[in-house]
Amino acid sequence: MDLLKSRRRFLMQLAAAGALVPLSGSGFAQFLLQPEQAAARLKVVFFIIPDGLAVDSYSDPVQHNGNGLWFPRAQGEDTTTFELNEVSQELAAYRSQSLYLQGLILATGTGGHNGWMYALRDSQGSMSSIDRVLGDALPGNQPTHRSLFAGPHAGVDGTPWYVSWEGGAIRTPQQNPVRLYESVFGGATRASRQGLVRNAHVFDPIRADIAELRSRVGGAQREKLVTHLDALEQVAQDLESAVPSVCEPLALDDHPISSAQYRNQVQASHHKVVAAALGCGVTRVATVQVGRSAESLNILDVSAATNPHDCAHRYAGEEVWKGSRQWYVRQAKLFMDELARYDDPDVPGDKLLQHTLVVLTSEMADGAPEHMLNMPLLLMGGASGLLRNGSGNGRYLNIRSQGDRSHWTGGKYVDMQRIWSTIAKAAGTSVPYGGDISPVTGIFNNVT
Structure with a gap:
């Protein structure tokens, strides 16, 4: 007793x-032993880049027309004929699997760096973020890791501006990739x-x-x-x-996570852990938040003197403005490369990317005027055949004709929460958001 x-x-x-x-x-x-499953199971990754993707031009940053360095130069509103721009060109290797969307607004369209509170959530910033919604609906082989949250350099300066939320509570990402690996795989042989x-x-x-x-x-x-x-x-x-996972152990170096000197190495290690977790079937949903809005840790490949926030604001000139945006998008490309190494854990003979949807976006559109109009949003991967990304050349789709939120600059934009609603519906679930959550058509084969 x-x-x-x-x-x-x-x-x-x-x-x-x-x-x-x-x-x-x-x-x-x-x-337990991992069962062999022949049925395809969708995986979803959100890759979040801070301070926008330079959607406005350098010479006229307040025009809000999308003529900057990100959006492809397209020959129509819905086309496979387009030319990648100076920043989007970093992802040229995955063009055939890409759908570039234009015409989105995040929350009210203004608010500057406060966009991190809305980036993956409802437009009121009051509910769980889409990664948590999907994590509950798409469990992997270890349900305790329903929604992995990796934060390479996110908040290492003590500012916890994180994009993932559990209801009204902010989630803290694992900043150290070695600790992330240990938490997921437990070190068991x-x-x-x-x-x-x-x-x-x-x-x-x-x-x-x-x-x-x-x-x-x-x-x-x-x-x-x-x-x-x-x-x-x-x-x-x-x-x-x-x-259990069936992946071979990863060899990761434990670098100082707050040091600009090891920024590339820490970033790459996060890619390895997240890709391994997806490739082993541990989880089917993950978020990779690179840095944080207005981050201060220098990117030495771009500038040892100007931090990324000041680069986004164009304080040090056009070269580092462009170079910093290219560096961030290059990390997304390197993450895609890591995913491409793995076989799919559920469908024998298939590759992981065939059943993965990677969502690339930011908490704002452009870091100089700090607005959230014409938000950058790129969907990549095979997504189990659900993503309508063209037939081998990629696709560009301007969705402003489906707009539901007016802005003083003129016309309507599509509220970002409708994209999360659309992705949720494609994955077989729904979002608990108020307001307009009608799906956006033309993105997924199973959502009309």
Whole structure:
């Protein structure tokens, strides 16, 4: 009896302190054999670049017409005939898998760097971000990692402007790729996983305690207890649903994450971990937030004297303005390269990119006038055949004709939350957002 009471007290303290969360990433959570599945399962990655993608021209930055360095020079509103621009050219290797969208507005279209509060959310900035919505709908083989959040250099200067949200609570990304790897894969070797007993119901005693405790307390105490123990029970269920990864271990160097000197290496390590998690089937949804809005950590490939925020504002001239935007987009290309290395974990013979949708965007359109009109949005990857990205040459689509939100600059734009609604519908779920969440047509084969 004393042993039972001690176990209850221990579990309650763990749940209240949040100490059970790390258990979900341990090797112990990976004790089942991975089943072979022939059915395609969509994966989605959000790749977020700070301070816009220079959608306005250098000579006239307030014209809001999209004649900058990002949008392709297209021969029509919906066409496969277009020329990539000076920044979008960085992704030329993946043109055939790309759909460039134009005509979007984020929230009110103004607000400068506050766009990080809306970038992946509803236009009121009050609900869960789309990565969390999809994470619940598209669990991987380890449900505790429903929505991976990697933050290479995001907030390393102490400013937590993060784009992923759980309801009204901001999520903190893992900034260190080595720690991210450990949390996902738990450091367990394949040999140790194979030695574990598959049918060990280690959480059965916990469930018995849960049932007994709920029957003995009442009122506010019961409500508080139920909240903690429900979370514990969810962890137990997630762990029992987990299956091991089949990827080979990654060799990652543990570089200082706040050092500009190692910026490229840290970024590349994040790419490796996220790609491995998707390629192993651990998760099907991930967000990679590169830096943060108005970030201050220099990009030495661009300038040792001017930080990325000042580059975006064009304070140091046109060369570093363009160079910084190209560097960010080049990281998206390198991430795509990493994804391309993996076979799909669900469909034998297919590559991971055939069943992945990569969404590239920012928290603003242009960093100099700091507006959120004509937001850059690029959809890439095979997306299990759902993405309407042309027939081998890529596609450009201006969606302003479907606009629902007016702006004082003239005309209507498509509210960004409708894109998240459209992606959710393509993935077989929906967003809990208020206002107009009608899907945008012409993007996915299964959404009309």
